[in-house]
Amino acid sequence: MTEALMQNEDFTDGLLDFIARSPTPFHAVQSMAELLEHAGFQRLTETEQWDVSRGRYFVTRNDSSIVAFALNRPLTEHGIHMIGAHTDSPCLKVKPNGAVTANRYLQLGVEVYGGALLNPWFDRDLSLAGRVSYLNEDQQVAHRLIDWQQAIAVIPSLAIHLDREANDQHAINKQLHLPPILMPLPESGSAPDFPALLLEMVNDQLATEHDAGAKAVKVLDYELSFYDVQQPAVIGLNDDFIAAARLDNLLSCYTGLMALLDHDGEHNALLVCNDHEEVGSVSTAGAQGNFLQSVLARLCGDEQGMSRTMASSFMISADNAHAVHPNFVDRHEPGHGPLINAGPVIKVNANQRYATNSETGALFRHWCATVDVPVQSFVVRSDMACGSTIGPITANQLGVRTVDIGVPTFAMHSIRELAGVKDAFYLYTVLRHYFG
Template sequence: MREELNQGLIDFLNASPTPFHATASLAMRLETAGFRHLDERAPWQTEAGGRYYVTRNDSSIIAFKLGHRAPIDGGIRLVGAHTDSPCLRVKPNPELQRQGFFQLGVEVYGGALLAPWFDRDLSLAGRVTYRRDGKVESDLIDFYQPIAVIPSLAIHLNREANQGWAINAQNELPPILAQLAGSESADFRALLSEQLAMEHDFNADAVLDYELSFYDTQSAAVVGLNQDFIAGARLDNLLSCYAGLQALLDASDDETCVLVCTDHEEVGSSSACGADGPMLEQVLRRVLPDGDGFVRTIQRSLMVSADNAHGVHPNYESKHDSNHGPKLNAGPVIKINSNQRYATNSETAGFFRHLCLENEVPVQSFVTRSDMGCGSTIGPITASQLGVRTVDIGLPTFAMHSIRELAGSQDLAHLVKVLSAFYNSHDLP
């Protein structure tokens, strides 16, 4: 089972270079499992035992099973994750022509580690909005092949590079796509028109706009002398999206179960489709009891916010509290912060720890050092928006926000097992 899950994750990562592609990939897997798409602009007809999913902005998705047990009696079980990862986004007027090279101006999305982006085989993917036959439409594109690179400056020309070199995102990150001959000029929108025609077999009248990201074409893989690790882009947080999906597909039809995978977490979640927006509450209000019944249902519910945790790095062990250094392949991590950067409390942490013990899943704890700042997740955001009890957890990883991250090859199976137990639990605290 572990090998099958890991290969499934690798396939999902490779198929999901952007939040748009991740959402499409999740939707395809849900459709295959019998989930029915609900259009937010149309009336909904749902029933106990039904399986449904909703998308917004093509980059966020909520999937749910309505249990035979009334949610007002048993509450709902929610697992939350996010579809976005730090990356380089193409600017609206990106064409740069310097020294005979065609480059694209980029904007850094989220808190990316920039150094690992150099000397990688990069491709480009995302959503393109265009006009065809007088109508405005959108489609996803993916160049798949390596079409760009950001070459490092040779050490001979920058002798201080290994002493810590501050990367200037404006000047040093524009990828090189091609060399231009003579007076040849670059037209990025023309390139996108050609890609649309190749992928979707039509000619657009005009490319109007786009949301496109560069990504590393190297496949995710199981690595290590004893295959102890999974290496790949966007493990934060597509790993949790995939684990939540597998658990939801395995859930019984007894209880109401929800998987929430939203965009824009890396930039604060404040958007129409982010965790700090109205999407989740609007969806739940359409399928749960009204008024007093809605509040009663939410207060009987619990959310597991699943986002990656910082594993203790052997080269930088001093960056962790000595009693709270999560290890790779030692199970999911309960994340705790007294200042509410995580939404975990003793009751929700205790319940998650109970689930792990009952299902023989190893479990760890993480608290950041008292002299360091703490990151956050969708957990506190969702808890404050919805009023739902929440526990923040995640799998330990290295190189978070790098172009290629590292997780333990045993941990995905641990996470799927405990999330499945959560979805199938009859009694919540």
């Protein structure tokens, strides 16, 4: 086995493990923070004074967004090479008073988060994870991440016998058809108290951790998402594909993180992974918030320093791209159909739904050529709507040159997506070179 192949396999194994440990944006940021701290990055908080002219640091916001950076040279003279991605994925989120009963079954009401493909959520083994906020014995508000890990719920399909047109037309009512079933109710007695279940889970977790904090006495709020417990896997006749939930966009988060951890060159380097991209990025933790801008302002010192730094900087917005589906070739623009395992994709849109221009696209092509990474192009058909990314938002807020790129993907926004093993490593290779 060649050294390059061994590196690719190690990288893929790490990616699968990262996705498995990151069922929500909270868990993804927790996993990234652990890897950064293990590599010697120092954790900062937004409430403290920073003195970070040189070194390796990271800071989080809302437990669901993260900025990590390595500074080696003066920013105003040399700028900073940045990579942007997002931690969130389309999913089903539990409503605040989610517990409902119907026909003697306990269910949880859910909201659809983002532009999810809903049909694949039926008949899957679902678990539940997220953040719970609670009052502890010291009368303090605290927060914990929880994850049931095992399958605790399912959304059964209606039998074909009761919906003979299901294969021809199947409309899903988000309110009526999506609440997952957790358990049948006993003939006598009331339904389990869902907040009480959360409280018990938090206290069980606290009991197993040294110096974890005072016991929880009341659940105040929560942000919980259902997810498929099927593990990420390498599949295909020749192990060509990565099949997993949340490839959009944990794959980009992981490749950017690995490139930063391997960074030992002279460039200043920064990775930002924002929450809430799938719903428009309008939040304190989203790309339309001021998280990245606030961090850069601290590093640059004043407005003139910020302007000089951004003029010398570059942003790669990494978010998955649509691979040409062989069963739906007509949905793609001729001559611009990305193939899986044929390299990362430069995404272009004349109406600036992507931030790429001829200068930034040319630079990315050059970086790919320098490390022998193939590169592809994507543009949406003129008669179809185009999606967007954090790229145009960041370019607008910072005035920084930006290119939108991503790994070709099938079944984007499904509960289980498909990407190429080679493409993930290709992306890592060029991002590592870009950081220097």
